[in-house]
Amino acid sequence: TGVMGFNMCRNLMENGGFLKMSVYNRTQSKCDELVAKGAKLCLSPKEVANNSDVIFTMVGVPTDLQNVVYGTNELDGIFDGCKSGNILVDMTTSRPELARSISRDASKKGIFSIDAPVSGGDIGARDGTLSIMIGGDRKSVESLNPLFESMGKNIRYMGESGSGQHTKMSNQILVANNMIGVV
Template sequence: MRIGFIGLGIMGQPMAKNLLRAGYTLTVATRTPGKAEKFASDNSALGSIRAVSTPADVAAASDIIVTIVTDSPDVVDVARGESGIFTAAKPGTIIIDMSTISPQVTSELAAEAASKGIFWLDGPVSGGEKGAIEGTLTIMVGGDSDALEGARPVLSAMGKRITHFGPAGKGQAAKLCNQIMVSVNMLAVCEALTFGAKEGLDLNTLHQALTGGAANSWALDVLGKKIIDRDFKPAFMIRLMQKDLRLVMDSAYGSHTPIPSTALAHQLFSVVEAEGRGDDGTQSLARVFESMAGIKEV
């Protein structure tokens, strides 16, 4: 089975490496000139891999194509562009878009793919860079169930929990539910640690206690410790979280769903962005709470 891979960022690179380790032949491309060539050269010892120039070149050489890029317009360009996948993909090709994008855009692309005899699966992921490296991502899938079964071995090389939510777009909707919980949880962690600091508690001791009880979460366990250690390097950048939250806000507006907690998280993250820290990890939100509480930056 020939696999194409488009998008070699923080998540895409380890995911592609896991496909090589699983024995798949890869054809890769990126929108950044030279990046695919360097990746192919650096990872040739892992398996059969070659770099090409365009999504169309990837499509011409692949049975299954994985895409993981930044936003809806990027996916549209990869699929529909002048040298996009749709110009060269053969009927029966399975496209797995693992980006986090608009459910509505996903449904439109899936319908266009179907008109060409191509299967479109949306398979956004959760688990961060660590999950991508370890091949333990949670994958939320929308699209044709038979196509999913055909693609399952490929997905299993990158993730451990693969859940089918229904037709195209439903995987994206599930991922947005994930982002609602992640963002609001991050807000709560920042608020609790700021309160603890103002109360004079040792934050390492507090972290140890809270991670042993009902308050524990990935955000507290991993990102809470980073806040305490003043480590704001990104596992997931604030600007990307904001992109996802804008998708949530747009979808919620369309379905008349109130999301007050998410709206607050979105506004507070925007403060960090306004300070020029959009490339920080989401844990940098703690600085906003500390500033409001009169805690000076260490």
């Protein structure tokens, strides 16, 4: 529920038909506005997973993602609370190999894992106009299209797990090249 996640959650609640939403942030006060709108505050990623069929993650860096998904000595992770049939959607800009690893580990637990990094920044998150690049099980992705549509306008299925991250990496390279060309 940081800069990006807060607005993505808000759009899911207002436009995605989410009747119940559970939220977690290391800094609980960052969840206050969503809780005021009806979200349930959870004390761990595990608790979010226990209360959810679909779990979205949006964190800062790949190591944070690993901690949230797998847990740490101090924090129970998403996998500690998931049930068979859950869908985990990671929207963090991460690494393709981490997305594939999470997907492999998720499938062993009967969980579907989707990597869906975004482009468009905080304004796109606020306005619900993000570009979403998706990798993972196509049937699971299609079942979530109404949710993706509440957060973004340019939604593309790219292929198997890790493909969303590969596409985001390519996007970032093109952005960097354009910035260099302007300088």
